[in-house]
Amino acid sequence: MIEAKNLKKIYRSRRGDRVAVDGISFTVGEGEFFSFLGPNGAGKTTTIQMMVALLAPTSGEIIIDGLNVVTSPHEVRQRIGIIFQDPSLDDRLTAWENLEFHGRLYGIDSRTRNKRSNFLLDVMGISERRNDLVRTFSGGMKRRLEIARGLLHSPRLLILDEPTLGLDPHSRRSVWEYIHRVRREVGMTVFLTTHYLEEADSSDRVAIMSSGKIVAQGTPDRLKKDLSSEMLSVETENPDSLNAYLISHYSSLEGQIRREGDGTLLFPLPPGLDLSPWDLLRSIPLPIREASVRRPNLDDVFIYHTGSGLKSENADKRGGR
Ligand SMILES: Nc1ncnc2c1ncn2[C@@H]1O[C@H](COP(=O)(O)OP(=O)(O)OP(=O)(O)O)[C@@H](O)[C@H]1O
Numbered sequence: 296m297i298e299a300k301n302l303k304k305i306y307r308s309r310r311g312d313r314v315a316v317d318g319i320s321f322t323v324g325e326g327e328f329f330s331f332l333g334p335n336g337a338g339k340t341t342t343i344q345m346m347v348a349l350l351a352p353t354s355g356e357i358i359i360d361g362l363n364v365v366t367s368p369h370e371v372r373q374r375i376g377i378i379f380q381d382p383s384l385d386d387r388l389t390a391w392e393n394l395e396f397h398g399r400l401y402g403i404d405s406r407t408r409n410k411r412s413n414f415l416l417d418v419m420g421i422s423e424r425r426n427d428l429v430r431t432f433s434g435g436m437k438r439r440l441e442i443a444r445g446l447l448h449s450p451r452l453l454i455l456d457e458p459t460l461g462l463d464p465h466s467r468r469s470v471w472e473y474i475h476r477v478r479r480e481v482g483m484t485v486f487l488t489t490h491y492l493e494e495a496d497s498s499d500r501v502a503i504m505s506s507g508k509i510v511a512q513g514t515p516d517r518l519k520k521d522l523s524s525e526m527l528s529v530e531t532e533n534p535d536s537l538n539a540y541l542i543s544h545y546s547s548l549e550g551q552i553r554r555e556g557d558g559t560l561l562f563p564l565p566p567g568l569d570l571s572p573w574d575l576l577r578s579i580p581l582p583i584r585e586a587s588v589r590r591p592n593l594d595d596v597f598i599y600h601t602g603s604g605l606k607s608e609n610a611d612k613r614g615g616r
Pocket residue numbers: 306313314315333334335336337338339340341342380490
C-alpha cells in the first residue's frame with residue numbers, strides 16, 4: 296500500500312539547511328496498521344506531507360497504491376483520508392455541514408454523501424450532535440468528526456497525524472475505541488504517527504523515528520524481544536558504584552544503563568549469559584534498597600536506539616486543542 300524508498304526532505308532557508316527526513320525507507324502492507332513513533336521534531340509530519348503530496352521530497356520516492364505520489368498527486372489524494380495534526384474543521388459550521396463541504400469538494404454525489412455521512416457519524420458516535428456547531432464540541436468529538444470526514448470519500452488508506460495529542464486520557468481512549476471500530480467496520484490501511492508508546496504498541500508494526508531517521512522497525516513484540524527478555528530496575532545508596540560494578544562484570548551493558556531520578560538504575564538483562572534476573576541481582580555485592588523486574592516496553596527500545604527517552608504523557612508541553 297505504501298512504499299517509501301530513501302525518502303529525504305531538506306528544508307532550505309537563508310539561515311541554513313535543516314534535514315527533517317533523512318533518507319528513510321519503509322513499506323506498509325494492505326490492511327496493515329502501521330505506526331511512526333517518535334518525539335517532537337523527529338520528522339513525522341514532514342513524512343506525511345510528502346505522502347499526501349503537500350511537500351515534494353528533496354530526493355527518494357514514495358509509491359502509494361502503485362502510484363507515484365510526485366507524478367500522480369490527485370489520484371493519490373483520492374485514495375487517502377488524512378487527519379492533520381492541527382485541527383482543520385470549520386467550527387462555525389455544524390458537523391453535518393463540515394461533512395457536506397468535504398463531500399462536495401471530493402465530488403461525491405448527494406445520495407452517497409448522505410448515506411456515508413449518516414453511517415460514519417453513527418460509527419463515530421456523534422449522530423446526535425450532527426446539527427450542532429462544531430464550536431460546541433469537545434476535543435475528542437472534534438477528532439472523531441475529523442476522522443468521519445477523512446473517511447467520507449472511502450479512502451483505502453487513513454493517515455492520522457498524532458490524532459490524540461492534547462486530549463485528556465478519557466477522550467484519548469474513546470477516540471481509539473472509535474478508530475478500532477471503524478477499522479473493523481470499514482477495513483482499511485492505517486498509518487499513524489504518535490509519541491505515545493501505548494498507541495504504537497497496539498499497531499501491527501512500528502517504525503521508531505528520531506532526528507529524521509528510522510532507527511528501528513518491526514512488530515512491537517519483536518522490537519522488545521530483540522532488546523532483551525527482561526528489564527531490571529535497581530535502587531541503591533550508591534548508584535555510581537553499582538554502575539561501575541555492572542559495567543565491569545557485564546561488558547554488554549556499557550551505554551545501556553539508564554539513571555532514573557534518585558538512585559535507581561534501569562538496564563536490560565545481558566543476553567547470552569544464561570542468567571536469570573534474580574541470579575544477577577543476587578550477584579551484586581552492594582546494598583540494594585529495592586529491585587524490580589519487568590518486560591521491556593517501546594520506550595526502552597527507543598532509548599536503546601537513540602540514547603534518550605520519549606516524552607511521557609504527562610510532560611506533554613503542547614496543551615489542548
Ligand atoms: N516548514 C518548515 N521549515 C523549516 N523547518 C521545518 C518546517 N517544518 C518542520 N521543520 C523542521 O523539521 C523537523 C521535523 O519536523 P516535523 O514537524 O516533521 O516533526 P514531527 O515529528 O512531526 O514533530 P511533532 O511531534 O512536534 O509534530 C523539525 O526540526 C522542524 O523544526
